[in-house]
Amino acid sequence: MNTNVNDMTTGSPARGILHFALPLVLGYILQQMYQVIDAAIVGRWIGVNALAAVGASSSINFLVMGFCNGSCAGFAIPVAQAFGGKDYHKMRSYVANAVRIAVVFAAVITLLTCMFCTKILGLVNTPSDIFRDAWTFLFLQFLAIPFTMGYNLLSGFIRALGNSKQPFYFLILASLVNIALDVLLILILGMGVAGAGVATLLSQAFATVLCWLYIRGKMRLLIPTGEERSYDNKRVSILLNNGVPMGLQFSITGIGIIMLQSANNALGTVCVASFTAAMRIKYLFTCVFENIGVAMATYCGQNIGARKLDRIRRGVKDAIGIMLVYFVLTVLIIYPFADDMMMLFVKSGEQEVIDNAAMLMRIANYFYPALGLLTIFRYSIQGLGYSNLSMMSGVMEMIARCGVSLWLVPALAFKGVCFGDPVAWIFADLFLIPAFLWLYHHLRKAVTAA
Template identity: 50%
Template sequence: MTQTTKEMTSGPSLPLILNFTFPLLLGNVLQQTYSLADAAIVGKFLGIDALASVGASTSVVFLILGFCNGCCGGFSIPVAQKFGARDYVTLRRYVSVSLKLAAVMSVLIAVITSLLCALILRTMRTPANIFDGAYIYLLITFAGVPCTFFYNLLSSIIRALGDSKTPFWFLLFSAVLNILLDLFCILVLEWGVAGAAIATVFSQGVSAVLCYFYMYRKFDVLKPQGSDRRFRPELAQQLLYIGVPMGLQFSITAIGSIMLQSANNALGTACVAAFTAAMRIKMFVMCPLDSLGMAMATYSGQNYGAGKPDRIWAGIKSAALMMVVYSLAVALVIWLAAEKFALLFISPDETEIIADTALFLHINVSFFILLGSLSILRYSIQGAGYTKLAMFSGVSEMVARVLVSVVVVPLWGFWGVCFGDPTAWLFANLFLVPAFIYVYRRLHLIVAKERVLS
């Protein structure tokens, strides 16, 4: 039995996007469960210093893994576009070339970043009492980059064909495996923070293997024919042209995050622990916004390929409605229960750290509409193939976080850290709104020209 694909080039946009987003959301929630499980188990069983060790390099991990994930998302855009255009031969060739590029890129990234771990942590002013734990956690995470790269690439390809459910089921299995391995490695084998990192890397590797075998066994349009497996430099160039700017967008954004986290690290271990717990909770509750954006990338890509720019605008309006409803709801929940969420990671007697964690969450969720707008517009622009514009929005975020780190944090301390992300979201939106207007007009011109020529 073969798996059917799903087109989003006709029919009402809201139910299409909602149905496509839901499995993505569940998958993102599970992926964040990796981080939640690591932090919660480490914080409860190994203590505040160990929790700070896991979180001291969060922004650096985001820089590297964000680049990988951005490249994967970029590699899947031509797949979505060719699927929307029903050009299945070129689609298969793009998939084959993307896998070869992923193999080379992921190994190179893993080697280079693993060699630079100590330098990175020293540059970020990591406190001496948590340096060793932070180093081993970062080293194992970087060594496992190929697992993360391939899972994200394969799941992105599957989603580009309209199937957002299957990657979720594989991720569900891996999330459960990750939690069990966390407990086994930390409590039974007593491997400390290294055990948490190993559990996460191994679990993502399992997801990647499952996605690979499923993809080629179940999708008829992916089954290679003739010379489809041959490496094609012209397709590789096109994939890199789209994927690298998307990866750089995340990395450029992360540079600002590194500056912000470095400023926070200088405030001491307690602030690092509060930042770690708050970031894990924030990343979890922002999953629906990320998922909505990812759905818009596929939706936009397919409708761009089908020559239907008006459907992209209709999709953005539908996504914006869902985003506003969720942002208001989650803000209410976090304002009422932030301290209780903090207790997942922190002992009740650590009252100062709990208060700082709640402060960070209260400020950030109050600006989630800005984050949701950013996600919808950025991914829609990427799906239409204008990845360089999306990258420049990352530059806006970086500038905002650097300004907050250099000017605001020295004056306001942890309060300044709390306003770092909302300021970055505002700066990004100031760029993305006019950028989308430009892209939308360009798409109409392209479609009009194609109709004249045909």
């Protein structure tokens, strides 16, 4: 077996999941760290208004980038399934057609979002005193969409073969480039918020190039040749059936997040800054849950390709155990130190921002097990090839966040905002857990009958 790939259809499920997830977790923590550094540099050296400007459009970013990244993750699922079934010709045909689809998606989404950037910021009630900086930052994020999709697509192919280490190494290098550019563009050249946007764009482009060079040099198993490069309508349909529902799942979730951010933005610049600071640290912790889920998508994809349903059940149980151990660790860190973490972004005199942000962190932390179950079951369902089913969990999240925005935020102000994510996680779990149990039973009957 090529040492650059990892067959997850044999051996201990817990060991395989951890072996795959650990580089992902470290990579995404690193990625979140440089976003923390972005926000810290902007908040401390430019000011609270600039910090608010960077975070004012985060829900829009989630909707657009969530669709792009979710689609790319979905395109990798048939690749993982074909690899698990040892059908490498089919795998490479999927790769060629996925690249074709991603190029079209990137071009169309970039054009539309850049054209309507101003209207989008008005949609989320961006305060007038930060509108110009918010527009600059968001426009640069939209310009980076082709590179964001390129990195997520290529790294998804690499991970589909069980190799999660290499994308981690590329994230390390991209993070260092991003931090160096932050210092150069913001602190030395004084480009302000624009510097943060340019730094992110260039680092994403760098990571994309690294993935492509690695595939060409070390994972030629993925490179289509001859008729494998041909357009295949059936495989395009399968890729779209996996990718589009995953993308829409994030976008549907994003609608609820936009509603929540719009309600929060209406509370004023202090609440926008508080939300921005808390989200930067929250994602640093929650990305671990997300990447346990990503590991489960590849794990389930390979094992359903190999028709090993018992390993899927054992893998889900092991993933839940890993998640609960990590949850205990987060409580020991977040509860006593949330206020100190917020002081990374603002000076000690901004007490209202610190208090609000720390409150959001602690409230969300209590509900992390709900988030852990959400990611494990959602990605497992996707890995089994039923992205349409998992998309419904995004609908549940959207409904929950809209309800919080319409009723809790007007009643409780920023404290209501703090319950937006927890309520959404619980609503999604109410759908996902029964859905997974039904799906597993259905697949088991189908395999037995065959």
